[in-house]
Amino acid sequence: MGAVCVAGTLIALILHQGGEYAWLTAGFPVLGLVYVTTGLVAWARRPGSRLGLLLVIAGAFALLPEVAVVDAPVPQAVAWIVGTVILGVIVQLLLSFPTGRLHTTTERVVVLATYVVCLPLQAPLYLFDPDSPLCVATRPDLVTAGRDVQRVAGALVTLATAALLIQRMRRARPEQRRVLVPLSVYGIFALLVIPVSSALEHSVFEGDPVQRTILQLVSVGLVPIVFLVASSRGGFDRTSDLAELGIWLGSEEAGRPELRAALATTLGDPSVEVLFRVPGEEALVDDRGIPVTVPALADGRGTVDVELGGRAVGAITYDAMLVDRPEEIREAGRIVAIALDRQRLNVELRASRARIAATADGERRRIARDLHDGLQARLVLLAVQAAGRGDQATLQAGIQSAIEELRELVDGVMPAQLTERGLAAAVEDLRDRLPMPIELRVDGLEQRPRPDVESAAYFVVSEAISNALKHAGPAALSVSLERTRDQLVLAVADDGAGGARARAGSGIRGMVDRVEALGGEVYVDSVPGRGTRVRAVIPSAS
Amino acid sequence: MREGLRLVLEGAGFTIEAVAEDARDLVRRALGLKPDLVIEDIRMPPELTDDGLRAALQLRSELPGLPVMVLSQHVQRRYAVELLRHDDRGVGYLLKERIADLETFIADLHRVLDGGTVLDPVVVAAMMDRPRPGDPLAGLTPRQREVLALMAEGRSNAAIAARLHVTEKSVVRHVSLVYDALGIDQSSEDHRRVLAVVRYLSR
Numbered sequence: 001m002g003a004v005c006v007a008g009t010l011i012a013l014i015l016h017q018g019g020e021y022a023w024l025t026a027g028f029p030v031l032g033l034v035y036v037t038t039g040l041v042a043w044a045r046r047p048g049s050r051l052g053l054l055l056v057i058a059g060a061f062a063l064l065p066e067v068a069v070v071d072a073p074v075p076q077a078v079a080w081i082v083g084t085v086i087l088g089v090i091v092q093l094l095l096s097f098p099t100g101r102l103h104t105t106t107e108r109v110v111v112l113a114t115y116v117v118c119l120p121l122q123a124p125l126y127l128f129d130p131d132s133p134l135c136v137a138t139r140p141d142l143v144t145a146g147r148d149v150q151r152v153a154g155a156l157v158t159l160a161t162a163a164l165l166i167q168r169m170r171r172a173r174p175e176q177r178r179v180l181v182p183l184s185v186y187g188i189f190a191l192l193v194i195p196v197s198s199a200l201e202h203s204v205f206e207g208d209p210v211q212r213t214i215l216q217l218v219s220v221g222l223v224p225i226v227f228l229v230a231s232s233r234g235g236f237d238r239t240s241d242l243a244e245l246g247i248w249l250g251s252e253e254a255g256r257p258e259l260r261a262a263l264a265t266t267l268g269d270p271s272v273e274v275l276f277r278v279p280g281e282e283a284l285v286d287d288r289g290i291p292v293t294v295p296a297l298a299d300g301r302g303t304v305d306v307e308l309g310g311r312a313v314g315a316i317t318y319d320a321m322l323v324d325r326p327e328e329i330r331e332a333g334r335i336v337a338i339a340l341d342r343q344r345l346n347v348e349l350r351a352s353r354a355r356i357a358a359t360a361d362g363e364r365r366r367i368a369r370d371l372h373d374g375l376q377a378r379l380v381l382l383a384v385q386a387a388g389r390g391d392q393a394t395l396q397a398g399i400q401s402a403i404e405e406l407r408e409l410v411d412g413v414m415p416a417q418l419t420e421r422g423l424a425a426a427v428e429d430l431r432d433r434l435p436m437p438i439e440l441r442v443d444g445l446e447q448r449p450r451p452d453v454e455s456a457a458y459f460v461v462s463e464a465i466s467n468a469l470k471h472a473g474p475a476a477l478s479v480s481l482e483r484t485r486d487q488l489v490l491a492v493a494d495d496g497a498g499g500a501r502a503r504a505g506s507g508i509r510g511m512v513d514r515v516e517a518l519g520g521e522v523y524v525d526s527v528p529g530r531g532t533r534v535r536a537v538i539p540s541a542s
Numbered sequence: 543m544r545e546g547l548r549l550v551l552e553g554a555g556f557t558i559e560a561v562a563e564d565a566r567d568l569v570r571r572a573l574g575l576k577p578d579l580v581i582e583d584i585r586m587p588p589e590l591t592d593d594g595l596r597a598a599l600q601l602r603s604e605l606p607g608l609p610v611m612v613l614s615q616h617v618q619r620r621y622a623v624e625l626l627r628h629d630d631r632g633v634g635y636l637l638k639e640r641i642a643d644l645e646t647f648i649a650d651l652h653r654v655l656d657g658g659t660v661l662d663p664v665v666v667a668a669m670m671d672r673p674r675p676g677d678p679l680a681g682l683t684p685r686q687r688e689v690l691a692l693m694a695e696g697r698s699n700a701a702i703a704a705r706l707h708v709t710e711k712s713v714v715r716h717v718s719l720v721y722d723a724l725g726i727d728q729s730s731e732d733h734r735r736v737l738a739v740v741r742y743l744s745r
Contacts, residue, residue, distance in 0.1 A: 396642060396643070399639075399642065400639060400642070403639040404639075407615065407616055407637075410615075410616075411616060416585075416615070416616045416618070417618060417620075419590075419591060420584070420585065420591040420592045421591070421592060421620070425618075425620060428620065429618060429619075429620070432619055432668055432671075433668070433671075
């Protein structure tokens with residue numbers, strides 16, 4: 001609003017003073033107004049980006065020299081001093097697109113150099129020009145020399161800027177390049193228009209300042225519009241800020257876009273990836289539950305961990321070139337942590353379902369193979385023997401061993417004791433068949449838990465025991481089954497080698513899946529050299 | 543299964559008095575008919591868990607000494623212990639597949655009918671293989687273990703001698719050494735010793 005007032009006042013003053021070129025001179029405050037307006041629009045759209053702010057500053061520096069319309073020493077001096085600063089701001093805008101922040105030291109040096117050209121190198125022009133209220137000595141030679149130095153230095157920083165922009169364009173992804181190329185080309189053109197057109201005023205414009213001024217006004221005036229359009233295009237689209245993530249969180253779940261899309265929009269980085277940390281996996285997994293390698297910063301990717309209540313639930317990876325402030329991502333991560341955790345649970349659930357299905361499938365395959373390779377082959381042999389000269393005793397022995405094989409197979413699929421007598425009996429039966437004595441403690445299992453709870457519990461105990469015997473080489477093994485009012489607690493402890501991990505064998509993984517499917521939890525405490533203790537808690541109302 | 547059994551039994555001169563539908567039916571009919579021998583499966587309707595075993599225990603508590611032969615797809619040490627806990631007279635517990643060995647099966651039925659005890663070798667093996675801390679079975683010779691196993695199956699000294707191709711006298715010697723090792727009273731009667739052995743083994 002203030003800018004409009006200032007610009008309006010300036011335009012009014014200019015028009016009031018009149019003169020042959022008053023309409024043209026009034027174009028300068030209008031130019032400033034264009035900058036300020038587009039800056040405010042950009043700012044409103046992306047408060048996290050400094051681009052809008054820079055455009056507003058550029059607008060201010062476009063307006064400021066125009067105070068010279070007031071014919072007093074101070075406004076005149078201001079106009080002389082800051083007359084070319086807008087060019088420096090344009091360089092800064094170009095190099096800091098789209099975040100409004102400079103990324104590298106080189107960029108900062110170039111921008112600083114540009115301001116040196118615009119401010120200190122401007123000094124000889126107003127210090128030695130008699131028209132200037134700041135004139136200390138009338139030295140046309142110094143004015144000319146100063147102007148030459150400024151032009152050469154200006155050309156150098158423009159070249160440096162162009163070089164940096166070209167480098168950026170080459171590194172950019174194709175969709176970013178589509179935006180960066182026109183923006184940079186136009187930016188360089190706009191930078192060159194003012195000095196070049198002034199220098200060529202006599203040769204090209206035949207001394208007509210009107211044409212030159214119109215060209216300068218239009219080309220510089222288009223700069224902010226180009227920026228505004230570019231910042232909403234291609235890889236730089238960002239229409240909301242972090243606060244909008246909060247709105248997203250609160251919105252109806254059915255209608256809202258997925259978490260990744262929301263983050264991509266908010267952070268202005270379409271390459272944003274959301275990764276999840278699931279128990280039992282050392283690597284982060286993607287939304288399909290597949291472990292992924294976290295990309296390195298060297299590949300231009302940054303990663304920020306997301307925590308919820310001090311617990312790592314996942315990570316967000318982003319384009320390090322596009323997003324130079326990890327704090328912003330971290331902040332976004334904090335906002336969406338709960339949503340991310342929930343999605344993580346979904347991912348986990350999906351993965352464990354897939355594993356349970358795969359396990360069941362594998363079991364069926366194993367049973368089919370055992371039936372086919374063992375029993376069926378044996379029966380075929382018996383049939384051949386029965387048809388041929390096989391004697392009675394051999395035949396009977398063959399049938400006998402086929403029956404035994406079938407019994408073992410059936411018992412392996414579902415132990416008879418588990419069906420008939422329940423968990424405690426089945427575990428006791430299991431103990432009877434083990435090669436070493438185990439200590440078994442059973443408490444509160446007079447009433448049988450639900451069959452699915454019994455099956456899962458039996459599976460955990462038998463898996464833990466077989467793991468211990470297979471890998472740990474224990475001297476002592478103890479099992480306890482304890483049923484309280486609302487849960488079944490199983491513990492299998494050995495004094496063996498330890499160092500078991502959920503990831504290592506699918507055995508522990510399978511236990512975890514089965515127990516978690518019933519709303520329970522499995523704790524594996526296995527320090528190398530200090531034995532393994534597997535504890536499972538399964539909800540089970542008595 | 544039932545038809546096969548009927549054929550075997552009728553072929554061996556048994557008369558089928560009744561065939562029960564489920565465990566409850568079995569108890570009801572057996573209590574009414576008071577048969578000479580009950581043959582049943584452990585897993586039977588209505589619950590298809592251990593209904594048959596519970597029926598056998600109920601029958602034997604209501605009709606003490608009623609000979610019962612329990613057949614099963616698989617055998618459990620625990621079931622053997624429960625069957626023999628209070629009374630080991632006239633009890634058999636065999637895998638279903640033993641029916642195929644007709645001669646032995648019919649002989650086992652007659653042993654149960656006469657108040658003897660028959661345990662499936664698999665049950666006995668399960669009991670004897672069961673690892674226990676400070677196991678005194680570890681001190682037995684292989685031959686003594688064989689004798690113990692046959693004792694636990696319910697076989698007489700004569701049968702053990704025949705099976706192992708030794709004299710009955712040497713069986714008696716082995717048996718007494720086994721009793722010593724296990725600390726079982728030597729004065730036990732022939733069928734009593736199964737109980738003694740089983741009680742020891744199921745500790």
